[in-house]
Structure formats: C-alpha cells, structure tokens
Amino acid sequence: MAAQTTAQLLELFSFLQDPQAPVRRIALASLLPYTIPDAPERKLFLRDAHIEQLATMCADQELIAHDALSALINLSSTLEVVTRLHKLPGFVTGLVRMIIDEKALLSDLACMLLSNMSKLDAVSRQILGLRVPFSLVEDAPAADAPSATAGAGDADASTAAAPRGPTLQASTEEIAALDLLLEVFLKGEGKKYNPNANYDFLASVFANVSLLPAGRAFLLSTPDRSIEPPLAKIISFTEHPSTIRRGGVASTIKNAAFEKAGHTRLVASSNEGPAEEGCIDLLVQLLLPLCGNEEFDLDVMDELPGELQLLPASKQREPDAQIRLILVETLVLLATARPNRDAMRARGVYPVIKEAHLKEAVPGVKEAMVRLVNLLMREEGPDTAVSELDASTAPEDLPPAPQWNANPETGFVSAAGVQVDGPSEEAEPAQEGAPALAAGDDQPFEHNNVPLSRMQPEEDEDEMLLEV
Known part of the structure; x- marks a missing residue:
C-alpha cells in the first residue's frame, strides 16, 4: 500500500x-x-x-x-528545505515584497514562512543586509508600475520570487528590508494596513534576527538620539491580544537586553518626567503584563510608574507561562547592571514581582522571580556594592543563533498556525486541516531563546519574597 x-x-x-x-x-x-x-x-x-x-x-x-x-x-522545519530556499536567487526578496504589499492576499503566509526560514542564521543575516529598491506608497500606483517580482537586481527572481504587488512603487533609493518590515508590522496591527493580514508573525522574524549582534544593533541604533530606535517602537505590544505578536516582541526585547553596552539605556532612572534622551525605558512594558488587579498600599503605589498605578479590576496577568518567563528573565538580565538595580528598586519592581510570585503556579517562572529578587534585595552598601555581577551570578552571554538540531524547542509554525518542533524529519504532529492565512491566537507560544544560566540559590529562597 x-x-x-x-x-x-x-x-x-x-x-x-x-x-x-x-x-x-x-x-x-x-x-x-x-x-x-x-x-x-x-x-x-x-x-x-x-x-x-x-x-x-x-x-x-x-x-x-x-x-x-x-x-x-x-x-521549512527541515534544514535541507530552508537551505535550498535560501540559495534561490530573489526568493527572500520576493517574500519581503509580498509582505509589504498592502493588498496582497497571502502576506501572512509569507510572514510565517519568513519566520521559519529566519531561524537559520544565514537567512537572518541575509535579511539584515537586504535592501529593496521599492518604497511603500499610501495609494495604489499607476497601472504601468513595475511588479513586485520584476528584476530589480535579482537575475533569476522570476523563478523564485513571490507574487506581484501592485502597491509597490519603483524607487531610485534602496530601502533596508528590516525598515520596511518594521513599518508594516506597526501599521498592520489589527489588519489596519492590509485587510488580509495582521503581520503578527513578523514579531518572530525580529526575535530570530535579534539573536545576531547586527540584529541587536539594528534594534538599538538611531541616527539621532531624539529619534526613537526600532526597539522603542515595538515594546508596547507586550500587552497585545495576539499571543504570537506579544511573544515574539518579548523574545526580541530579551535578546536586545543581552547587549550589555546598552543596559543603562534600557531602564529609566526614575518615574519622574520623561526618560533621559536616548533612553528606551523597558520597565513599564516588562512589568505591566506581570501585573494583575491587586491593590497596593499608598506608600508602595507612590513608587510605581504611573502606568502601573490603579489598574482596572479587569486587569489580568499574561496568561502564557513561556512569555511570563521571558519577561522575568529579561528583568534578570537588566538587573545585572548596578544603575539598573538601583532604578528598579526605586521604581517598585519588588512589590510587583512579589505579588506575581504569590499567584504564579509554574515552578520555572517562580524560580526566575526568586533569582530576580535575590539580585534586587541583596545588600549593596559602600563595601558590598558591585557595578556588574560576576560570572558566578550573572546570566551567561547570548550564544550564537541556534544551530539546527541543537535545540528541540525551536518553535516552528505549520501552515495551520500550529507550533511544531523542528528541524527534523520526525517532528511532532501538526493538526490536520486546511491551511489558514493566519495563526490562531489560542496556540501556546514557544520561543527558541537559550535559558539563562541558573544563579546560585540561597537558603529558603522560596520564602525570601515574603521575608525581605
């Protein structure tokens, strides 16, 4: 048979x-x-x-x-498939052109494929260096405008490029593909840019790209300190309804936090007034998903950022345990710098984590919360203060982009919007059914970040949150 x-x-x-x-x-x-x-x-x-x-x-x-x-x-959960697609001239460019076309019917499928492919570091590097000789336009171009798959520097693009996009207009200036993808990611939330796509899976592309030093540089760089860098534009999505979008953004933020040179730019020193010029204050967007509807004492309330005060009774914590773990691990990363620890103590991080710990049921997330408290509540007087934690207590440096078959939990997505393991021929079974244009938000989020190294436990650390 x-x-x-x-x-x-x-x-x-x-x-x-x-x-x-x-x-x-x-x-x-x-x-x-x-x-x-x-x-x-x-x-x-x-x-x-x-x-x-x-x-x-x-x-x-x-x-x-x-x-x-x-x-x-x-x-594309198989190495050979992604490698062969990557070698096709113009294929990745064609996917980008399809994604940025505001009337393309298959943009979300292109986002899903690019998400899977970008787990190969060679593809992420290609995306980082890719420049597209087309620009986004608000209105549809004239009927004789070049198609999205026409040449433009790719000799064999016609054999491997994605469908044509009538809303792309030829430009004498090439635009960085990541800038274009970021723009449609921001504009396309809730199908506001393209009625056929929500672009949630681009968050996974940014997470994969940010595993590379050049990707983190893109997220944190800006031509002028008065202009928001790309990371600052996406952090608000940690509270988005889509699990895929907020999970990918959380992973992107965590990867950016591995850039030690930029640590002091990622946490504002106080809640008063606007953050210092050039500062990307991540604290509110990392803590808000960890908050519930609990009420704090007035003295505690005064320490919290304004966005965390008097939250409505309907406020719920992040329901996905993987995302909660990513958020807490990011706070641990940021707390390895002394200025950030001082700022986090002054801005009420401990009370928020204490309440979250009381409600947390997942051991791995509780353990990460305890590690964070151990960092924040340690004695740091004149004789004990350290500006940077040493290797015995600080998280390990970010490793290179994950190698194929090195980590079984790579979070590949199938055409049905189901997270599957990979890459291998014997992957976990996906749900059967007709492929969907977009992934369902009820699917659990999976990420491929290498976990932080465990810190040295203290005695009775589970009780520390209540005793400090």
Missing part, C-alpha cells in the same frame, strides 16, 4: 509543471496534506527539484500560490 501511495504521489509531482493552471492546482492541493510534519511521505518532496518547483509556484495564481506557500511553511 505504501509503495502504491508513493508511486501515485510521484506521478502527481509531474503535473506541477503542467501548462494548465487547473491541473497544477489540483496536483498541488492533492500533495499538500503530505507536507505536515508527521507524514512519512513528506520526504518525497526533497527529491529532484520539487522544493524549487514549489518556490516557483509562489508566483502562480493566488489559489496555487496559497497552497505552495502552505506546503513550504510545513516543510
């Missing part, structure tokens, strides 16, 4: 290049169910030039392009 199924599938592959569009569509639709992670037949897609055929079909008619992108999303 298996041999018969294999023979039938191999015959279907021959119809992917049929000149008749209905034939290509039916053949691809029949092959699509075999791309899910638990399908043994998905190895057949690695034969010959089938991956390259699917890439070419991303520029086909919309129904065909939808299934081609969905198939590649499912298959």
Whole structure:
C-alpha cells in the first residue's frame, strides 16, 4: 500500500509543471496534506527539484500560490528545505515584497514562512543586509508600475520570487528590508494596513534576527538620539491580544537586553518626567503584563510608574507561562547592571514581582522571580556594592543563533498556525486541516531563546519574597 501511495504521489509531482493552471492546482492541493510534519511521505518532496518547483509556484495564481506557500511553511522545519530556499536567487526578496504589499492576499503566509526560514542564521543575516529598491506608497500606483517580482537586481527572481504587488512603487533609493518590515508590522496591527493580514508573525522574524549582534544593533541604533530606535517602537505590544505578536516582541526585547553596552539605556532612572534622551525605558512594558488587579498600599503605589498605578479590576496577568518567563528573565538580565538595580528598586519592581510570585503556579517562572529578587534585595552598601555581577551570578552571554538540531524547542509554525518542533524529519504532529492565512491566537507560544544560566540559590529562597 505504501509503495502504491508513493508511486501515485510521484506521478502527481509531474503535473506541477503542467501548462494548465487547473491541473497544477489540483496536483498541488492533492500533495499538500503530505507536507505536515508527521507524514512519512513528506520526504518525497526533497527529491529532484520539487522544493524549487514549489518556490516557483509562489508566483502562480493566488489559489496555487496559497497552497505552495502552505506546503513550504510545513516543510521549512527541515534544514535541507530552508537551505535550498535560501540559495534561490530573489526568493527572500520576493517574500519581503509580498509582505509589504498592502493588498496582497497571502502576506501572512509569507510572514510565517519568513519566520521559519529566519531561524537559520544565514537567512537572518541575509535579511539584515537586504535592501529593496521599492518604497511603500499610501495609494495604489499607476497601472504601468513595475511588479513586485520584476528584476530589480535579482537575475533569476522570476523563478523564485513571490507574487506581484501592485502597491509597490519603483524607487531610485534602496530601502533596508528590516525598515520596511518594521513599518508594516506597526501599521498592520489589527489588519489596519492590509485587510488580509495582521503581520503578527513578523514579531518572530525580529526575535530570530535579534539573536545576531547586527540584529541587536539594528534594534538599538538611531541616527539621532531624539529619534526613537526600532526597539522603542515595538515594546508596547507586550500587552497585545495576539499571543504570537506579544511573544515574539518579548523574545526580541530579551535578546536586545543581552547587549550589555546598552543596559543603562534600557531602564529609566526614575518615574519622574520623561526618560533621559536616548533612553528606551523597558520597565513599564516588562512589568505591566506581570501585573494583575491587586491593590497596593499608598506608600508602595507612590513608587510605581504611573502606568502601573490603579489598574482596572479587569486587569489580568499574561496568561502564557513561556512569555511570563521571558519577561522575568529579561528583568534578570537588566538587573545585572548596578544603575539598573538601583532604578528598579526605586521604581517598585519588588512589590510587583512579589505579588506575581504569590499567584504564579509554574515552578520555572517562580524560580526566575526568586533569582530576580535575590539580585534586587541583596545588600549593596559602600563595601558590598558591585557595578556588574560576576560570572558566578550573572546570566551567561547570548550564544550564537541556534544551530539546527541543537535545540528541540525551536518553535516552528505549520501552515495551520500550529507550533511544531523542528528541524527534523520526525517532528511532532501538526493538526490536520486546511491551511489558514493566519495563526490562531489560542496556540501556546514557544520561543527558541537559550535559558539563562541558573544563579546560585540561597537558603529558603522560596520564602525570601515574603521575608525581605
């Protein structure tokens, strides 16, 4: 039976290049169910030039392009698939052009595929260096405007680029792809830029790119200290309804916090007035998701930032344990610098974490909260103060971008919007069903950050939050 199924599938592959569009569509639709992670037949897609055929079909008619992108999303949890796609001239550029097209129907699928592909550090580096000779326009361009897949420096783009975008306009000045992706990420929240896309999976792209030093430099850099750097523009999404968006942003913030040279720029010294010029105050956006509707004493209330005071009775803590852990670990990272610890003590971090610890049910998150309290409440008088923690207590430096097969929890997403393990041929099974344009927000968030090294525990550390 298996041999018969294999023979039938191999015959279907021959119809992917049929000149008749209905034939290509039916053949691809029949092959699509075999791309899910638990399908043994998905190895057949690695034969010959089938991956390259699917890439070419991303520029086909919309129904065909939808299934081609969905198939590649499912298959991109495999190293060989991502490597082959990365080698195709113009493919990543085509995905970016599809994403920034305000009327493209498949932008969210392109975001999902770019999210999976950017877990390979070579792809993240390509995104960092990519410049697109097109600019975003508010209104649709004239009918004779160049298409999104037309040449523009990519010799073979026609064989691998994504579908055409009528709202892209040729520009004499090339624009950094990350700047374009950031713009549509901000404008596209809630389908405000493109009625067909919410761009939530771009948050995962930023998280993957920020694993590289150049990616963190992009997030923290600005041409003028009076201009907000990219990181400051996205931190508000830690309270967004979409689990994918707020989880990706939380991971991006955590990765940026590994840049020790910028630590003192990431926490304002006080709650009074605006933050110092050039400061990206992360404290409010890290603490707000950890707050519930508890009431604090007046003396404690005066210490808190204004945004954390008098929260409504409907306020709920971040429901996802993985995201809560990322937020607390980010606070631990920031607390390794003495100026930040002083600021965090003065701005009421301890009372917030104490209340969150009382309500926390996940041991790993509770342990991270205790590590944070150990940093904040340690004695730091004239004889005991240290400006930077040593290697025995501070978190380890950020490792390079994760190597394939090095970490099983890499958070790949399938075309059905389901988080799956990868990259390997024997991945966890994904839910069956027709591919969706966007991932469901009810899926648990998974991240691929390497956990912080454990700090030295203190005696009765579980009781420390109540005793200090």
